[in-house]
Amino acid sequence: MELKNTPALRIEIAEVFKPLLNDTYRIKFYYGGRGGGKSYAFADSLLLKARQKKLFIACLREIQDSIKDSVYKLLCDRISAWGLNDYKIFENKIENKLTGSRFIFRGLRDQDINNIKSLEGVDIAWIEEAQTITKKSWDILSPTIRKDGSEIWISMNRENENDPLWVALANNPDERTLVRKVNYYDNPFCPDELKIQAQTCKNSNPDDYAHIWLGEPLRQGNYKLIAGYMVREAFEPKISDSSSPLIIGLDIARFGDDKTSFCFRSGRWCRRLISYQKLDNVEVANLAHNFINELHPKRIFMDIGGQGAGVYDILKDRGFGEIIRGVYFGEKARQDNRYFNRRAEMWDAVREWLSSKPPVQLPYDEELFEDLCAINKRYDRKGRLQLEDKDELKKRLGRSPDKADALALTFADPVYDNREARIYGNGNLTYNDLFSDNQRSNEW
Ligand SMILES: Nc1ncnc2c1ncn2[C@@H]1O[C@H](COP(=O)(O)OP(=O)(O)OP(=O)(O)O)[C@@H](O)[C@H]1O
Numbered sequence: 001m002e003l004k005n006t007p008a009l010r011i012e013i014a015e016v017f018k019p020l021l022n023d024t025y026r027i028k029f030y031y032g033g034r035g036g037g038k039s040y041a042f043a044d045s046l047l048l049k050a051r052q053k054k055l056f057i058a059c060l061r062e063i064q065d066s067i068k069d070s071v072y073k074l075l076c077d078r079i080s081a082w083g084l085n086d087y088k089i090f091e092n093k094i095e096n097k098l099t100g101s102r103f104i105f106r107g108l109r110d111q112d113i114n115n116i117k118s119l120e121g122v123d124i125a126w127i128e129e130a131q132t133i134t135k136k137s138w139d140i141l142s143p144t145i146r147k148d149g150s151e152i153w154i155s156m157n158r159e160n161e162n163d164p165l166w167v168a169l170a171n172n173p174d175e176r177t178l179v180r181k182v183n184y185y186d187n188p189f190c191p192d193e194l195k196i197q198a199q200t201c202k203n204s205n206p207d208d209y210a211h212i213w214l215g216e217p218l219r220q221g222n223y224k225l226i227a228g229y230m231v232r233e234a235f236e237p238k239i240s241d242s243s244s245p246l247i248i249g250l251d252i253a254r255f256g257d258d259k260t261s262f263c264f265r266s267g268r269w270c271r272r273l274i275s276y277q278k279l280d281n282v283e284v285a286n287l288a289h290n291f292i293n294e295l296h297p298k299r300i301f302m303d304i305g306g307q308g309a310g311v312y313d314i315l316k317d318r319g320f321g322e323i324i325r326g327v328y329f330g331e332k333a334r335q336d337n338r339y340f341n342r343r344a345e346m347w348d349a350v351r352e353w354l355s356s357k358p359p360v361q362l363p364y365d366e367e368l369f370e371d372l373c374a375i376n377k378r379y380d381r382k383g384r385l386q387l388e389d390k391d392e393l394k395k396r397l398g399r400s401p402d403k404a405d406a407l408a409l410t411f412a413d414p415v416y417d418n419r420e421a422r423i424y425g426n427g428n429l430t431y432n433d434l435f436s437d438n439q440r441s442n443e444w
């Protein structure tokens with residue numbers, strides 16, 4: 001069909017993505033790290049194809065709570081960037097006025113059988129963020145895209161070795177499957193800002209670089225934020241005293257079986273952790289009040305997501321507004337471009353603290369060990385560190401990581417500290433060299 005009143009086809013597609021336009025495969029599987037140009041190239045290629053003949057295109061992902069989660073906006077942006085006035089944009093679909101092509105947007109998880117049936121006439125299905133697609137969704141979708149000549153286009157940033165679509169399609173591709181890896185350096189349009197971010201990450205954390213920017217799956221054993229040996233090393237007593245200001249982290253129980261935990265940290269020395277069960281707000285506030293009077297902490301950072309808000313109000317009312325700070329785990333991180341939320345940022349500060357020199361010290365506590373080593377990390381689509389969901393962790397751990405959350409809270413904001421901890425010897429002495437067993441307990 002001839003295109004009237006439309007600009008000449010001058011959309012540029014990078015070489016590596018040309019098979020999207022020119023080659024015939026049942027599956028076109030592109031994967032790689034951030035900034036590879038996958039999303040843009042898929043969008044541009046589909047827009048080009050849909051101007052050439054009538055196509056029914058489904059843009060799919062695992063979960064789509066609203067059209068905002070989909071590639072709808074990207075397609076709209078590309079239509080306007082290229083000035084493609086043959087496209088008409090509706091609230092939740094896009095159509096080509098000349099060819100009659102149609103783009104729809106769906107989440108797979110919420111499809112009932114009737115909705116799935118409506119996908120049977122699809123010519124091209126684009127699955128974006130395919131690392132999140134479950135085996136179940138794939139098993140339903142694959143036979144649904146059944147029109148002769150239909151294609152399934154897949155774009156993914158790999159999450160781990162067992163990503164279901166990776167295992168099903170790309171691990172061992174058949175002759176009807178094209179698999180291509182693309183990274184930022186393959187993308188001729190990659191903005192300098194992204195290249196700088198990639199370089200910075202390469203210098204500071206090669207493992208993260210391999211995952212975020214080179215598209216490698218997280219290595220087995222590398223899903224953990226904090227390695228066990230780091231915590232074990234921190235359990236070895238090595239600090240005799242610290243004149244750094246005392247910071248208290250207070251994690252307040254959300255449910256009946258959770259514990260309310262206080263963590264006391266002076267710079268490199270986390271002196272003590274104390275947990276309580278079944279306290280009401282006034283009792284927690286009274287404890288905090290006593291600690292303030294006796295120990296003169298510089299700050300108390302407290303989780304005010306749940307019950308904590310009530311405790312915060314009581315303490316504020318008692319005149320401690322200067323000392324207490326409320327923190328929502330779910331709120332925006334201070335470094336929003338690196339962390340998914342405040343919780344991820346605080347936990348990563350614990351990791352950095354544990355691996356910093358001179359060495360740090362934690363009170364010996366097996367529950368704290370379990371808490372700290374249990375948490376899994378991942379990266380969101382912007383490459384920001386994200387922690388495993390609290391509920392998931394609770395299922396695996398059998399409880400909330402209250403003690404580690406209290407420790408993490410002591411890192412909520414930097415507190416001015418110009419003091420050094422005094423280290424015994426060279427900091428490499430074992431506790432046997434220094435303490436008897438009972439001194440190894442949580443005493444200050
Ligand atoms: N055809 C293009 N024209 C102009 N800019 C482009 C084009 N393709 C890619 N880019 C630029 O490269 C950046 C990365 O591309 P894109 O978002 O498609 O990568 P990706 O492989 O989907 O990776 P991720 O979404 O994980 O970052 C875009 O934000 C855009 O700035």
Ligand SMILES: [Mg+2]
Pocket residue numbers: 038039040
């Ligand atoms: Mg993308």
